[in-house]
Amino acid sequence: RASLAAAIPFRSSFGTQLALPGRGYVSALAPGHAYLNAVAGDFFATLGTAVRRGRPLLDSDEAGRARVAVVNETVARLFWRGQDPLGRCIQVGSERDPCAAVVGVVEDARRNELLPEPPTLQVYVPLSQAPSWIHSRALFVRPARDAEAFAAVLRREVQAVVPGLPYVDVGRLADRLDPQARPWTAGAGLLSLFGVLALVLATIGIFAAVSSEVASRRHELGVRLALGAGPGDAVWLVTKLGVVPAAVGAGLGLAIALTLSRYVEPLLFAVRVGDPWTAAAVTLALVTAALLATCPPARRVRRIDPATELRAE
Secondary structure, three states, rough: OEEOOOOOOOOEEEEEEEEEOOOEEEEHHOOOOOOOOOOOHHHHHHHHOOOOEEEEOOOOOOOOOOOOOEHHHHHHHHHHHOOOOOOOOOOOOEOOOOEEEEEEEOOOOOOOOOOOOOEEEEEEEEHHOOOOOOOOOOOEOOOOOOOOHHHHHHHHHHHOOOOOOOOOOOHOOOOOOOOHHHHHHHHHHHHHHHHHHHOOOOOHHHHHHHHHHHOHHHHHHHHHHHHOOOOOHHHHHHHHHHHHHHHHHHHHHHHHHHHHHHHHHHHHHOOOOOOHHHHHHHHHHHHHHHHHHHHHHHHHHHHHOOOHHHHOO
């Protein structure tokens, strides 16, 4: 996919005023400024911005035709509380500008920071209907293959189409985000490594504790087997020695994590504290590790000969 736009996410933006007929300027309904971007057709699909309601802007929305606009979810929520924004009139720029009909609502997108930003008023208009003071153009391309290898091809083709350009700046959006993402990536990798090491040490500890318990209770287990207990009963007895404490510990750990979540949340990126799927996955991983740690001692229990243990007595 490919599309044109006036503003580049995480690099440039255009402030504007928004007004509604009969209500005047309404930018004060949300913190910060209102922002405008003029885009061509397929822009939202190229950047992966989801259209929540209505339709995106199209190449057929040309100059001279009915003025249209797409707003983000914050604009729709604050300007038309509980009402359908589609078909509503919004004035972009000033109260003297003609109305633009809202034809779609897209998800909120971050402009400058990967960290959560305050709600921002964002309006998109067709590039052919953009205000005269917007002159910049940026080409966005989502290639079907590796973007880094495609950059050289794209630079060559753009220079061939527009030979008058002194320099063509081609770069991946991921590279522009990398300076902001690098600390989070490094922190997540380091904490993940510590977590894996802690899990390995805990697994070794459970294995050692259960093995020691089996060795000390070998005669007892032999007597149980001699009195009619099945091998499965003995295995389950050993398995409980590792799995039950691990399950109780996982439950206590989750309770402590939820209690201290407000202190942990600033260290997380794009992760909701208290996410049930994360909690379930962590609990399953801990119990599975405990189960694996008890498997070797449990296999030794199955090889216990009751007659041999009774003769030893």
